[in-house]
Amino acid sequence: MNAHYYGLILAGGRGTRFWPRSRRRWAKQVLNVVGDRSLIQATVDRLKPVIAPERIWILTNDHLRDAIIRQLPEVPKRQVLAEPVQRNTAAAIGLAAHILGSVDRDAVMGVFPSDHVVGKPAPYRAVLRAAFRGAAEGHLMVVGIKPRWPETGYGYVEFPRGSKPGTLAPVPVKRFREKPALAKARRYVAAGNFYWNSGMFFWRTDVLLDELRRHLPKTATMLASLPRFGARTFPEKLKQAFPLCDNISIDYAVLEKAGNVSGIPAGDFEWNDVGSWDAVYELLPHDTCGNVAARESVCLDAFNNFVDARGKTVALVGVKDLIVVDTPDALLVASRARAQKVGDVVKLLEKQKREELL
Amino acid sequence: MNAHYYGLILAGGRGTRFWPRSRRRWAKQVLNVVGDRSLIQATVDRLKPVIAPERIWILTNDHLRDAIIRQLPEVPKRQVLAEPVQRNTAAAIGLAAHILGSVDRDAVMGVFPSDHVVGKPAPYRAVLRAAFRGAAEGHLMVVGIKPRWPETGYGYVEFPRGSKPGTLAPVPVKRFREKPALAKARRYVAAGNFYWNSGMFFWRTDVLLDELRRHLPKTATMLASLPRFGARTFPEKLKQAFPLCDNISIDYAVLEKAGNVSGIPAGDFEWNDVGSWDAVYELLPHDTCGNVAARESVCLDAFNNFVDARGKTVALVGVKDLIVVDTPDALLVASRARAQKVGDVVKLLEKQKREELL
Numbered sequence: 001m002n003a004h005y006y007g008l009i010l011a012g013g014r015g016t017r018f019w020p021r022s023r024r025r026w027a028k029q030v031l032n033v034v035g036d037r038s039l040i041q042a043t044v045d046r047l048k049p050v051i052a053p054e055r056i057w058i059l060t061n062d063h064l065r066d067a068i069i070r071q072l073p074e075v076p077k078r079q080v081l082a083e084p085v086q087r088n089t090a091a092a093i094g095l096a097a098h099i100l101g102s103v104d105r106d107a108v109m110g111v112f113p114s115d116h117v118v119g120k121p122a123p124y125r126a127v128l129r130a131a132f133r134g135a136a137e138g139h140l141m142v143v144g145i146k147p148r149w150p151e152t153g154y155g156y157v158e159f160p161r162g163s164k165p166g167t168l169a170p171v172p173v174k175r176f177r178e179k180p181a182l183a184k185a186r187r188y189v190a191a192g193n194f195y196w197n198s199g200m201f202f203w204r205t206d207v208l209l210d211e212l213r214r215h216l217p218k219t220a221t222m223l224a225s226l227p228r229f230g231a232r233t234f235p236e237k238l239k240q241a242f243p244l245c246d247n248i249s250i251d252y253a254v255l256e257k258a259g260n261v262s263g264i265p266a267g268d269f270e271w272n273d274v275g276s277w278d279a280v281y282e283l284l285p286h287d288t289c290g291n292v293a294a295r296e297s298v299c300l301d302a303f304n305n306f307v308d309a310r311g312k313t314v315a316l317v318g319v320k321d322l323i324v325v326d327t328p329d330a331l332l333v334a335s336r337a338r339a340q341k342v343g344d345v346v347k348l349l350e351k352q353k354r355e356e357l358l
Numbered sequence: 359m360n361a362h363y364y365g366l367i368l369a370g371g372r373g374t375r376f377w378p379r380s381r382r383r384w385a386k387q388v389l390n391v392v393g394d395r396s397l398i399q400a401t402v403d404r405l406k407p408v409i410a411p412e413r414i415w416i417l418t419n420d421h422l423r424d425a426i427i428r429q430l431p432e433v434p435k436r437q438v439l440a441e442p443v444q445r446n447t448a449a450a451i452g453l454a455a456h457i458l459g460s461v462d463r464d465a466v467m468g469v470f471p472s473d474h475v476v477g478k479p480a481p482y483r484a485v486l487r488a489a490f491r492g493a494a495e496g497h498l499m500v501v502g503i504k505p506r507w508p509e510t511g512y513g514y515v516e517f518p519r520g521s522k523p524g525t526l527a528p529v530p531v532k533r534f535r536e537k538p539a540l541a542k543a544r545r546y547v548a549a550g551n552f553y554w555n556s557g558m559f560f561w562r563t564d565v566l567l568d569e570l571r572r573h574l575p576k577t578a579t580m581l582a583s584l585p586r587f588g589a590r591t592f593p594e595k596l597k598q599a600f601p602l603c604d605n606i607s608i609d610y611a612v613l614e615k616a617g618n619v620s621g622i623p624a625g626d627f628e629w630n631d632v633g634s635w636d637a638v639y640e641l642l643p644h645d646t647c648g649n650v651a652a653r654e655s656v657c658l659d660a661f662n663n664f665v666d667a668r669g670k671t672v673a674l675v676g677v678k679d680l681i682v683v684d685t686p687d688a689l690l691v692a693s694r695a696r697a698q699k700v701g702d703v704v705k706l707l708e709k710q711k712r713e714e715l716l
Contacts, residue, residue, distance in 0.1 A: 020673070296712075298703050301696065313688045313715055315378070315703045318696030322677065326689055330671045331682070333691060338659065338676030345656050345673040354654075357671055 002106040003136035003204075007051040008096040011040055011060040011068060011114035012083055016346035017276045017339065020330035021308065024063045024358055029114040030071055033280050033308075040114040041071050046121050047112065048074075050128050057100065058114070059083060059092045078230075084239040090253040091245035093201070094212050094219050095238075099229040101205035108135045109208070111201040111250075117283060119270025126168060127266045128200075134170035134262055135202035140211065140255065141170060142202075142263040144195025145271050150185035153275060153340075155197040155251065163193050163265045170262035176255060195265050199273070201250065211254045219245040219253075277323045277332075278339035281306035291316070306336065330357055360464040361494035361562075365409040366454040369398055369418040369426060369472035370441055374704035375634045375697065378688035379666065382421045382716055387472040388429055391638050391666075398472040399429050404479050405470065406432075408486050415458070416472070417441060417450045436588075442597045448611040449603035451559070452570050452577050453596075457587040459563035466493045467566070469559040469608075475641060477628025484526060485624045486558075492528035492620055493560035498569065498613065499528060500560075500621040502553025503629050508543035511633060511698075513555040513609065521551050521623045528620035534613060553623050557631070559608065569612045577603040577611075635681045635690075636697035639664035649674070664694065688715055 015028025022028040029040045037045060044056060053074040060068055062082045069080050083092060093111055100107040110132060118124045127143055134141045144157035146165040156177040163171050176197065180188060188194035213220040222241040227233050246253065255261055272283055284292045284306075291299050293307035293314065302316035309326035316322070323339055325332040334342055349357050373386025380386040387398040395403060402414060411432040418426055420440045427438050441450060451469055458465040468490060476482045485501055492499045502515035504523040514535040521529050534555065538546060546552035571578040580599040585591050604611065613619055630641055642650045642664075649657050651665035651672065660674035667684035674680070681697055683690040692700055707715050 020671075298706055300699060300702055300706070309689055312686075313378075313712075315688065315690045315692075315700075317690070317692035317699050317703060319680065319691055319693050322680075322691065324689070324691055326684070328670075330673065331667055331684055331689070332673045332675070333677055333680065333682055334673070334675035335677050341658060341675050342673075344658055345675060348656055348658070354671075 003108045003132070004104050004106045005051050005055065005132050006100050006104070006107050006109045007047050007056040008093065008100075008109050008111045009040065009043055009047075009056065009058045009114045010089065010092060010111065011058050011064065012086055012092065013115065014346075015115065016343040019342055019346050020327045020332050020357070021325055026067065027064055028274075030064060030067045034117055034274065034283050038071055039117070039274065040068060042117065043112060043114050044072055044075065046118055046124065047110075047128075050125050050132070051110065057081070057096055059096060060114075061086060084242045087242065087245055088247050089250040090212070090216055090248045091219055091242065093208070093250050094216070094223050094245070095242070097203075097205040097208045097212075098223040098226060101209060102228055105206075107205045108132055109203065109205055110135075111199075113199045113273070115274055116199070117270075117272045117274050119272070121269075123267060124269040124271070127264050127269065130168035130170075130264050131200070131202040134264070135204060135207075137170070138204065138207055138260075139170050139262040140201070140203050140207065140258055140260055142173060142255065142261060143198045143200045144263050144265050145198050146266065146268050147189050147194065147196050148268060150182060150189045151196065152179060152182055152185050154273070155179055156185075156188050156194045157197050157263055157265075159193045159195065159263065159265050161191075161193050165195075165265050165267040167265055169264075171265055173261045173263050176251060193265075195263075196271075197251070198266075198271060201255075208254075211258050215257050216246055216248070216253045276339035277306060277308075277325060277334070277342065278336045280308075281323070281336060304336070361466045361490070362462050362464045363409050363413065363490050364458050364462070364465050364467045365405050365414040366451065366458075366467050366469045367398065367401055367405075367414065367416045367472045368447065368450060368469065369416050369422065370444055370450065371473065372704075373473065374701040377700055377704050378685045378690050378715070379683055384425065385422055386632075388422060388425045392475055392632065392641050396429055397475070397632065398426060400475065401470060401472050402430055402433065404476055404482065405468075405486075408483050408490070409468065415439070415454055417454060418472075419444060442600045445600065445603055446605050447608040448570070448574055448606045449577055449600065451566070451608050452574070452581050452603070453600070455561075455563040455566045455570075456581040456584060459567060460586055463564075465563045466490055467561060467563055468493075471557045471631070473632055474557075475628075475630045475632050477630070479627075481625060482627040482629070485622050485627065488526035488528075489558070489560040489622050492622070493562060493565075495528070496562065496565055496618070497528050497620040498559070498561050498565065498616055498618055500531060500613065500619060501556045501558045502621050502623050503556050504624065504626050505547050505552065505554050506626060508540060508547045509554065510537060510540050510543050512631070513537055514543075514546050514552045515555050515621055515623075517551045517553065517621065517623050519549075519551050523553075523623050523625040525623055527622075529623055531619045531621045534609060551623075553621075554629075555609075556624075556629060559613075566612075569616050573615050574604055574606070574611045634697035635664060635666075635683065635692070635700065636694045638666075639681070639694060662694070 015022040290304035298315040373380040648662035
């Protein structure tokens with residue numbers, strides 16, 4: 001059997017928790033919040049040894065398409081698509097499956113978030129290859145990650161009891177578990193067979209489209225109505241059909257209902273979903289006072305702070321556990337413990353119609 | 359007896375505790391940290407009903423002279439003098455007494471810091487006039503201010519027991535007291551006859567020069583060696599003589615030794631020496647969460663913070679009791695409790711020779 005590996009990178013999010021650096025036209029995934037490369041550049045760098053860049057496709061929105069094309073010259077421009085409206089992952093992934101299936105009957109697609117970080121790329125890629133192999137055999141494949149703490153912000157994948165991390169063969173998934181409360185998350189971690197749901201999925205396009213027809217018939221019909229990708233009428237037809245697709249995640253729509261889901265229970269390849277400035281703080285090297293700040297900063301009696309203020313000297317005096325992010329028109333000062341609430345600032349600015357800050 | 363009231367405004371300080379807004383060329387006294395007028399403009403505004411602007415003289419340094427001249431068009435330019443080097447108050451005041459005595463034999467001078475704030479100008483001016491009258495009669499006059507709390511950052515003036523605030527006649531000063539520790543400051547406030555030393559002084563120029571000859575002969579000799587103000591050789595001679603003057607405050611050099619010091623035990627005219635950003639926080643109106651911030655700021659779960667960031671939107675999330683001051687090249691984030699330590703940032707930047715930030 002022939003199997004050609006394709007990558008679909010989902011890059012339509014706004015990353016409001018990374019305001020004020022993350023804006024509509026300059027969102028989290030195109031920012032270099034960790035290191036010199038943007039998150040989406042690092043994603044492509046990581047995938048390239050497994051998936052040739054000419055087989056990488058990206059789904060984003062109109063605001064970000066130009067920035068992404070500029071940042072990723074190795075990805076063919078026509079493969080960077082803007083969704084006509086924002087829909088959840090089922091429609092986006094279905095659209096990509098429809099297109100890839102039409103350009104290559106042997107397409108096996110891996111779906112990747114554009115804004116994750118991986119500390120150990122080699123074991124990560126071994127997991128990817130294993131997941132692709134399982135997908136080529138016809139499985140719907142997910143990747144579970146051995147939890148390092150009882151995180152309440154992630155969904156969990158339950159494998160059969162005794163499943164060991166590092167197994168590079170498909171293991172049937174027992175059940176998907178929604179984001180748990182802390183007590184439940186602790187039980188999951190203690191049990192040993194619950195893994196973080198990494199948000200990466202692998203399947204043959206025909207297998208996925210079959211599942212969509214079964215579980216999400218309206219979306220499947222809409223996608224089937226599209227002309228071939230590249231046809232002159234494609235963009236116009238997409239603009240009409242896409243808003244009519246169900247606004248639902250692939251997890252709810254397909255994975256939790258399908259019977260044939262398997263996964264790789266992966267060990268820790270230092271995966272991080274970089275969900276907030278506090279996650280960035282944890283990822284970057286700290287100075288002896290626990291601060292993450294440029295060398296030209298001045299810290300007097302200041303501990304465990306995160307500072308991102310390019311081209312500006314920042315002085316911290318007698319403060320701890322703060323997030324300080326400066327941009328030319330907006331400045332954020334937040335407690336690290338409330339890093340998740342930064343998105344609420346964006347909601348408020350939207351309510352106030354302060355477009356220039358969004 | 360004729361008595362012509364002159365004002366000497368001391369404006370040579372750097373105000374390092376107001377970094378990053380206060381810089382060598384743009385120091386605290388020329389900033390509008392409270393209200394629309396700079397501190398020195400507000401000082402002149404306050405004095406004008408008592409002292410004609412053409413009788414106001416200002417001692418500053420080379421860095422600030424141009425800014426002060428621009429800000430105070432009503433003060434004759436030739437009366438804004440730059441000290442050749444920074445000396446303490448004895449030399450500066452002695453120089454002014456020397457000059458004023460030579461231009462007007464009936465000169466009575468009042469000495470005023472350039473960076474204080476007065477909430478109630480009318481009672482303030484009544485005190486000024488009383489102090490000038492006492493000075494015209496030959497007293498060395500100081501102004502004590504009824505303490506509102508046991509401040510450890512000010513010196514105190516001890517009047518005789520039973521002295522009442524609001525007396526507009528000279529009261530002999532019993533003793534000057536240095537900045538006390540907190541326990542002692544509490545005793546001072548409880549005793550009732552200890553007043554904050556406001557740093558304002560009033561005397562006839564001949565009386566002050568006599569005292570200088572007695573207590574600070576080297577400085578007196580240096581000043582006596584100067585030609586008349588306005589003479590072609592004056593600037594050059596000043597440049598030679600001034601650095602040789604004693605580097606000591608007028609308090610230590612003269613007031614604590616002279617026998618004929620009197621003062622006005624003033625009531626509270628809402629005097630504030632604006633010694634730190636925290637003092638500015640206390641002076642300005644607070645919103646319902648206790649924050650001092652521009653209306654375009656976003657405060658989520660943020661209390662009792664001070665924000666000065668012109669032309670920029672600042673979002674505070676889950677933080678309290680912070681000072682946030684933003685400028686184009688430097689940003690300060692400090693705890694209000696450590697506002698006094700901001701000057702240490704400047705010391706450190708000096709050590710690092712980061713001239714562009716000083």
